[in-house]
Amino acid sequence: MSPGALMVELGGERLILLPQKAAFWPRERMLVIADIHFGKAAAFRSWGIPVPKGTTSENLDALDELILLTGAQHLLFLGDFLHARAAHAAGTQAAMLAWRRKNCELILTLVRGNHDKHAGDPAAQLGIDLVDEPYTVGPFSFCHHPDVDAPGYVLAGHVHPVYVLATRFDALRLPCFIAGPRRMILPSFGAFTGGHALRPAPDERVWVSSGEAVHSVR
Template sequence: MSIEALTIEVNGHALMLSSERAAFDPLLKTLFIADAHFGKDAVFRARGIPVPAGTTGETLARLGALVAMHRPESVVFLGDLLHARESHADETLDALAAWRAQHRALRLVLVEGNHDRHAGALPAAFGVDVVKEPHRLGPWALCHHPQTAEGAYALAGHEHPVYRLATRRDSVRLPCFRFGPRAGVLPAFGAFTGGFEVNGNVRGESVYVIAGERVFPLSGRSSSTIAAS
């Protein structure tokens, strides 16, 4: 698995944006993941919708590749770690337990999101610390719902942002990072998640689009430096 990362500066702090839809703080040695929605495929099948299995394994493989690349000390999930109560199906929990057994040294933190409240917590054996938003860590206020926080730059999820690039004949919706003066939103990490098109909502923001193994700024809209106002 090939992963590329683009390092930008956000309010004076380095942040690496990954082509695998995650962000890494190299100073804090912390990986930020938004909206993993583990077990969403199991939820759909439990509710009678015949979707393929395997998306949890695919998402965990990508997470493992990011851990191998960045060697973080902590992973912070910016909400919606699980999709719903049916995510506690054996197939999902067994896959998560196997991944956790391989990464016991990692500290895992979950900033509780709306889906997490409905899904219920993972068993204590998984060793996930659950915190409320905004959770302060270094220069960041870590949230699930996009918002601003006094004295910190907010990083959030929830929105599942995508940006539509179009030609005269065709168009494509690509996951993206978006950064405003005081808050940024990460793309959804999960392999089985939809996207909210943000084209009409990014005036004055820096937008970074993910296309395959590349992360690149939208021409004329983005900068490698985002400064809080």
């Protein structure tokens, strides 16, 4: 398992929170990813905004690393797989299809998010099972939006949560997992996605990722 990972119990099941901003469900050998936003940089460039290239390759390399570390057989995306219609650009699609050919045995499931509805479904050649929220497996209901009424313990994305660690002199924004009695919100996985600072409720727990380890902060 990944160094720096942290095991927690949610919904009566063990989940492993990974410093690479993902969660792994060992019983199902399922890797859960929120908000990867393929094609976001390409969308910005199509609007004339100069941003770096290479984010698609960076995201795919990060997925490969986690698949190797966890031995995952099922990769589940909690929405916003594609950022916008620009994600269908030839270069982005070619990279994703080449990655899929290398990982042809992997089960892929996408719970559609708000960006997916605007961008359109991924290419059929990627072999992704497309579902709507809530998508329930065992005790978990996989969603994009955290506030969906669902029968199981909700694992969701959408918010891109970060937690601010502050002193009198400085502050640090770190991606975080935030969990309450009925749901956990995962940090955004994508390389070019930003974050939104959340104020946790009294009954919520927070784990931050330093990039190297997951730490409990409350």
